[in-house]
Amino acid sequence: MSNANVERERQAFEQWIAHPPFDRDTARFPSDHSHYPWPNSYCDYEVQIAWEAWQEARKEREQK
Numbered sequence: 582m583s584n585a586n587v588e589r590e591r592q593a594f595e596q597w598i599a600h601p602p603f604d605r606d607t608a609r610f611p612s613d614h615s616h617y618p619w620p621n622s623y624c625d626y627e628v629q630i631a632w633e634a635w636q637e638a639r640k641e642r643e644q645k
């Protein structure tokens with residue numbers, strides 16, 4: 582998947598998870614590897630797990 586497609590998927594995911602009933606914060610760690618343990622990952626671990634599940638579900642849909 583191209584970077585542009587990943588960004589579109591991420592935007593759709595963030596819009597979904599940031600609104601009711603979830604209302605989750607979609608802030609991410611900066612991309613600076615020297616100062617942050619998980620660069621570009623979501624600060625809220627539950628959001629990070631949801632994003633990873635979202636990506637896996639997309640892959641499953643593409644394979645069908």
